[in-house]
Amino acid sequence: MPDAADPAPMNAPSRRKFRREGEERRRQDLIEATLDCVAELGLQGATLRTIALRAGVTAGLIRHYFPGKEELLQEAYTALVGRMTEQAKAALVMEDASPRERLAAFITANLNPPIIDARVFSLWATFLGRASADPTLARAHREGYLGFRNEVEAVVAEVLAAEQRKLDAGQLRHHAIAINAIIDGLWIEGCLAGEMFSPGELAAIGIKAVEAELGLAPLEQFQEK
Amino acid sequence: MPDAADPAPMNAPSRRKFRREGEERRRQDLIEATLDCVAELGLQGATLRTIALRAGVTAGLIRHYFPGKEELLQEAYTALVGRMTEQAKAALVMEDASPRERLAAFITANLNPPIIDARVFSLWATFLGRASADPTLARAHREGYLGFRNEVEAVVAEVLAAEQRKLDAGQLRHHAIAINAIIDGLWIEGCLAGEMFSPGELAAIGIKAVEAELGLAPLEQFQEK
C-alpha cells in the first residue's frame, strides 16, 4: 500500500529518461556489466537488478535481449573465454621472429598484465567452479582450453623443428600439456598474489621452466647475469 | 492461510523426531553438508535450507552453531584448505626413502585420485573466485598455498643436497615456484578433464617436467621404455 505521506507527489509521473541504443551495443554493455558484477560480487551478487544498474538501464530490459538470466551468464562466460584465448594467442602473431623468440614472447605475454589480472582470475574461477555441474560452461571452457593447448603444441613443434629435433606425436602432446600446466600454474600464482613477485619474475621463471622441459639451452637474452 | 482441506489433521502436532548430537559432530556434519552443497550447487545454491536438509536437520539449527551463513562458509573453506594441504603433505612422510623417491611420490600423489577430484576442484574454484573480494577467504588460501610451497621447497632442497648441488635462496625459491606451478597446472587439467588422460599419465608428465626443471637425470624406474 502506498505511503499516504509521499514526500514528492508534486507532478506525479516523472518517468526516467532514456536513450535507444543499437542492439549490439546494448548486448555488449549488458554482458560487460554482468562480468563486472560476477567479478566483484560473485554469482550470487550478480542479480538482474545489480547488472542493470551497472549497465545504466532498468532490470526489465534484460529480458528484452536475453531469454533469462542463465542465458545472459552463459553468453558472458563465452565472451570471457573468447577474449582470454584471443588475447593469449595474439602474442603469437609476430612476423619475422624465430620460433624460440615467439615462444618466449608468448610466455612473457601470458605472465604479465593484462593477462595476469585479478578480475579475470576471479571470473575464471567463479565460472569454472560451476563447470562440473553445467555442461554449457564445461564445453565453453574445454574449447578455449584445447584451442590454447593446440597453439602451444604448434609453437613447440616449430621450436623443435628449428633445432632439428624429431618427436613423435605422443611426446609432443606431453610437452604441450606440461608447458600448458606451467603457464596456467604461474598465471594463477600471479593473479592471486601478484605483489609477491617482482615485475617480469614470473615470466623469467616460466621461460626457464619451459626451456628445461624442452631441453633447450637458454637464449642469451634471457640468461642470468 | 492454512488449507481448510488439510489432508492429515488427525492429531494435530506430529513434530519431527530428532536426536541430540555432540557439538563437534554437528558442526562437522554441517560443514560437510555445506561443502557438498557448494560443490554441487554453487554458492548461490548453498542455502541454509538446502544445507540443513543435507545435514539431516532443519534450517534453524544452523544458527545455533554458527553466527550466520557467512561464518559457516568461511569455516567450511578453512576446513577444505586444511584437508587439501594435509592430504598433499601426507605423501611426503615416507620414512627411509631417498629425497628423489619422496619427491616423485609427492608428485604422483598430487596427480592422482583422491587429490585429483572434480568435487574438490569445484570447491577450490568456487571459493577462490571470491577470494579477491573476501579477505578472510584470501588469507585462508594464502596460508594453505604457502604451506604447500614451503613443503615443495624443502624437498627440493633435500634432493639437490643429495646431488651435491648448492643453490642460493633465490634459485631455490624459483624452483619451488615453478614446481608448484607444474603441479597446480596439471592438477587442474586432471580435475577438469580427467578422462582425457590415461591413469598415471599426468603423474608421469609431472615427474618428467619437475626433473627437467631441476636438471636431474631420470630415475630408472620412471624412464621411458
Added chain:
DNA sequence: TGGCTATTTATACACTTGCACAACAAGGCC
C-alpha cells in the same frame, strides 16, 4: 510534422532467502 513501432521503463507477483523467536522434547542429573 505526425504517427508507428520497438525499445525501455515501471509495476506486480509468486517465490526464495537469511534471520529471529517461541514452542518443544531429548536425555542427563538428582
Added chain:
DNA sequence: GGCCTTGTTGTGCAAGTGTATAAATAGCCA
C-alpha cells in the same frame, strides 16, 4: 521417575529474487 537444561524444531517476517506484462516514449520514416 521427575525435572531442567539446551539442542532442535517450526513458524513468521522483511528483504530480495527472477519473471511477466502493461504503460510510456524515443526516434525513424513518410
